[in-house]
Amino acid sequence: MQTAPAAVALQSVDVPPSRPRLRPWIRRPAFVAAGLGVLGTLFRLALVAADYPGTDSDEATVGLGALHVASGQHFPIFFYGQHYMGTIQSYLAAPLLVLGGPSTLLLRLPLILLYAGFLVAMYRLVAAVYSAWFAVLAVGVLSLGSDRVLKDQLIAHGGTAEVKPAAAVLLLLAYALAHARRWHRASGFFLWGLVTGLCLWEHLVIVPYVMAAAGVLVACRGRELVGRMGGYLCAGLVVGAAPLIAYNLRARPAQDSLSIFLRQNDGSPVSLSQRVAGGALTGVPLSTGMCGPGACRPWQQAWAPVCLALLVASAVLAVRALRRTPGDRARQLVRLALVLGALLSIVVYARSPAAGLTPMESGRYLCCLPVSVPAILWPLWRLGVGRHARTAQARLAMSGLVAVLVAMSAMTIAVVVAAVPGARAEARDQRELVETLREAGVRHLYASYWTCNRISFGSGETITCAVLDDELHPGLDRYLPYRAAVAADPRPAYVFVANSPPDIRLREVLSHRGMPDSPVRAVGRYRVYQPATRISP
Incomplete structure (x- = not known):
């Protein structure tokens, strides 16, 4: 039986119009994360083009190494003047300096690529062991940056820019190897060893995260490590650390890179309270983007105990989940590794005199801490979007998280707006000085x-x-x-x-x-x- 035209018209009038749907790509977390990552990368590229942050002689030393590599004059193993920090940044910049000559901008371009790789690795890692939309939040937070965070990412000081993506890659590889089938397992173990070797050559601040990632591998693939796969891993380790090994095989007693690095902790005795205050109360907010340039205010230092409490809560959640769902072992172990990497880094740093004597300058030794940002935010996210999401506590937690993100964004903008003119004037003076000397x-x-x-x-x-x-x-x-x-x-x-x-x-x-x-x-x-x-x- 056919429907009457009037009834059809009536139905068309009574049916409410459908809500406009979001475009398909907006509903995909990977695309949203990519957009945030692109914005963060372009923001940093614009800062570098505006001569921010200001450069110094340590960065110029990395540039000299790059010039020597580019010309074939010298192939340095360590940062000139010391024997414990590698020169990966010099080798990455050398091809660019061949094309464009000495330039701070060209020296920093590889660091921006490393930052972009860090965001990609973090999204893949967080999406795999937590959730895709939580990974979007993590990428959004990591796209921000305070004065110290931006300096660690954009100044070619050696060690601070490359260890973050390396730590994320090591944890991601450990998780992948815990789940992978037979396909490409040998290359995966070799790659894990290769990245580890390169990191140990470049800077030992990554050791806590290497240990945490190694713990995941041992717990999930311990039997394989005893056999042939362990051989592939060791082969990659030897290849990556070859420059470091070559130096230490011929180093004089007490002149090996490990002894020299450990001697950096020698100096005036510092009380435990000073080291804890500098290492935790200043170091943690400084390295996670809460402090302004040159100082950490008391309200900013209050973030340190909150951050440590969130890390402990994240560890408790991982252990509980590990007991409830043994089949989900690899995911929970990686979550636990993110917590342990952060806590070990803080403890090791707080044991050094530098944490108490020069907390603002030495905060770079916690440069790996942003890798553990997902572990810090996870308890708040779980409270905010879990089954208790409508409770007052959940709303308070999410409001606090939003307030922190807004404060970080405002601080970043304020720091950049205030500092860019000075950085540009300093760079202009430096160029004028070189031209005057030439003339x-x-x-x-x-x-x-x-x-x-x-x-x-x-x-x-x-x-x-x-x-x-x-x-x-x-x-x-x-x-x-x-x-x-x-x-x-x-x-x-x-x-x-x-x-x-x-x-x-x-x-x-x-x-x-x-x-x-x-x-x-x-x-x-x-x-x-x-x-x-x-x-x-």
């Missing part, structure tokens, strides 16, 4: 540590610089051939920041020797001296 025909000069290698790198080594301390005595020359080259010049120039201690001391020496009118030129915040003879204190 004056200067080829060799003395300067303070934080100026010296910047000049050598910025000039592409056409100008060679050696370091003087505040009393004009020889300072820390990370690349010793520069010291000999400058010492052979009978009329080196001297460059110091105006009214700095070495600048004041040099003017005193010039006046004492009857040369107060020695040629001097002001370039930005610097003074360039070209006396007729070499000056010694």
Whole structure:
């Protein structure tokens, strides 16, 4: 029987219009995470293009290593002037410097790629062991960044930028190997060993996460590690750590890289309360993006006990789930590994005198802590979206999480807006200084540590610089051939920041020797001296 036209019209009027649906890609967490990751990457690229964060001589030392690799002049194993931190960043930047010459921007481009890889690895890891939409939240949080977080990600200091993606990859590989079938298992174990070897060569701050990931492998694939798969892992480890092994095989007693690294903890005795305050109350909020530049306020330090409590809660949840569902063992073990990696890192850092003496400068030793951000946020997420999501406690937890994210975003914007003009002015002064020295025909000069290698790198080594301390005595020359080259010049120039201690001391020496009118030129915040003879204190 056919429906009457009037009835059809009536039905069409009574049926409410359907709600507009979200586009399919918006409903897919991977696409949302990718969008957040792209925004975070472009944000960092824009900062680097605007000369933020400001550079320094340590970054220039990495650049000098890259120049030497690019020219085939030298292939450094360690950061110049020490024997315990690798030079992966120099090797990554070398091809770019071949094409574009000495440039801080080109030196930092590989770091931005490492950051993008870190976000990809974290999304895959968190989606696998937690949930896809929780992985979106984790990527969103990691796309933010405070002053310390951005510096760790964007300044080529060596060690801090590459260990985060490496730690995420190690945990992801451990989880994959715990679930994988026979396909590609040998290459998976080899790759795990290779990444571990590279990390141990680059920086030992990643050791807590290596141990945590290794624990997952041993717990899930212990029998295989005793056999052939363990051989593949060891082979990858030897290949990745080959530069480190080659050095230590010929190192003199007490000059091996491990002994040198451990000696970094030598120094003035520091009380337990100072180390705990610097390592936990300052280090934790600093490395997770809660502190502003140069200081951690009391309200920001309050995040430390909250963060530690959330890590403990996350560990308890993982242990309980492990007991209830033994078949889901690998997921819960990786969750537990994220917690243990963070706690071990905090404990090891808090045991060092640097945590109590220089907490703001030494906070970079907790650079791996962002890898454990999912473990920190998981109890809040579970409370907010679980079966108790409508309770007052759940709403309070989620409101607190939103407030933290908003505060981090506002802090990032405020820091960048305030700091970018100063960073650009400093970079402009540095470029002007190099051009002035070139025009004056200067080829060799003395300067303070934080100026010296910047000049050598910025000039592409056409100008060679050696370091003087505040009393004009020889300072820390990370690349010793520069010291000999400058010492052979009978009329080196001297460059110091105006009214700095070495600048004041040099003017005193010039006046004492009857040369107060020695040629001097002001370039930005610097003074360039070209006396007729070499000056010694």
